[in-house]
Amino acid sequence: MTVETKAYLGLMGVAFFWGTSFAASKIALKDLPPMYLAILRFSIASIIFYALLGKYYRDYKIQRKDKPLLWFLGVLGISSYFYIQYTGLNLTTTVNTAIIIATNPIFTALLSSLLFHQERLSSNKLLGILLGFTGIFLIFAGGTRVSLGGATIKGDLLILCNSVAWAFFTVMGKSLVDSYDPFVVIAHINIYGTATMLPLAFSRSFIYSLMNAGLETWLAALYLALTCSVFAYYMWYRGVRILGASRTAAFNYLNPLFAVTIGILFLKESWNLFTLVGGAAILLGVYVASLKGGQVVFIKNKN
Template identity: 35%
Template sequence: MIRQPSLPGEPAPSHAVTYLALTLLIFIWAANFSVVKFALRDMAPLAFNGLRFALASSLLWLSLKVGGRTAAIDRRHWPALIGLGLLGNTVYQVLFIYGIDWTLAGNASLMLAATPVFTTLLSALFRQERIACIVWIGVTLSCAGIVLVVWGGTQAVSFSADTVRGDLTVLAAAAGWSSYTVGSAPLVRRYGALPVTAVTMWIGGLALLAISVPAFLAQDWPAVRAVSWLALFYSAAFAIALAYFIWYYSIRQIGSTRTAVYSNFIPVVALVIAWLTLGEQPTWLQLLGAAAIVGGTIVVRLARIERTLVRPPAE
């Protein structure tokens, strides 16, 4: 956290704007699950995601250039950046978009809420962090919540193979993102989070565009409604580009811990929005699972001894 201390006798700085921005961020990301789900009614998953990511990465790179925050990358680090870009942006985005296409918007938000749990486990495995006993309680609680959501949260209160497939696919995306997070930590410390984000997004975005070409050719573009184009723009410009700006601005103002804790409200708001806009009424098992996931994630985030500054999942 970069913040100038107050001089003796001076009032503590107000962070009202930061908390207001974080509140806006919660609604932007929470709504994005339903927005993407709606747009996929008109567009194939890869066609939508290829365009979305191309636009988002271009906007993010432009903001870095305008702000003069680009960094010279040592050529020794390019192989790692290429691998991380493919993992954190190509593989993750493919799993994310197909997962949300197969499951409910609310379910997808809950599966991604488990990302900090995977990150903590991987950090412990690679000895980047020491894990306190209370963290294992949070991990267990979140895992129990995931089981409840996967098996209890279905569209018509009946078992759905497609929904379970989607839940597990988004869960795999969360695990992939956590691997990216842990792997990118040394580069983030060297070059900064936003430059590493921009470079890996461009690398992964180019690969994503390449594998999306068949979907582009097969897509019936004249049949895509204007509202779906607006959904694509919202998801790229607001849920990725603007959201990253707010995220890193908040970290600089109030620190990574308080910023990260705020994001725990996202799946709860996402469930409500999906219920109101898509008619995805959660079951009592799903609500219980949601409480377990959010509660476990809060325990994990607050109890972690050593924290690494990383970007959030590109939703």
């Protein structure tokens, strides 16, 4: 099995876990405010990351010049990102959230090529973006009513900010994962991001909320920490290192596909022809965006 194949399989796992994360977050948000859920989730994840760093990377060093970027990514991709996401999720629907976050590969590809000049925005990637985004809307809007705006406009805008922030997080982290082990990078990002939220953990309100949280909330937080943080974040940046930011971001299109599949098989939710066609479009979009070649669009001349 090639390194690229392993990266693809890992990103499939990421898509599955992130595809179920909205439902798990909704469960936990019944008992905890957005910031408190973020603190609980990433405190658990950071303890695990710290233990693994101590066991397997005790002598691994990160240069001082790179630590400010790690701190910034911790704030961007952990503390502020999930406060905004969980707040938005409380103000809009999971359907709207999945659709809006699916715009992330578009922003990632544009940032990677136009602003940071890391990758070429190829015709394959553009076609894959179009197919994937079309599939998203076929699944969620086909035969159902999806309301973007109106009563959910505040939440929708927050989730859109999330999508743009994740694109910056993905692209800006590439230089770090090119220089260091991806696990070390993502572990430090999680720990630094959690550290910026920890002062709130000493408040009476936070302690009271944890003491009154139900078993479902604790299990949801543990699930989010282990699968959606420790495993998924590592595999995400490993994908960025091996496949590039744009091809990795294309796997975001699989998140809602897994969410719909789980709903049909286990929650007995309804499905129709649009679901099947949309799912096929998403899979085809990821495949096309992952193809190499045709790199002719939006290249900046270097004089």
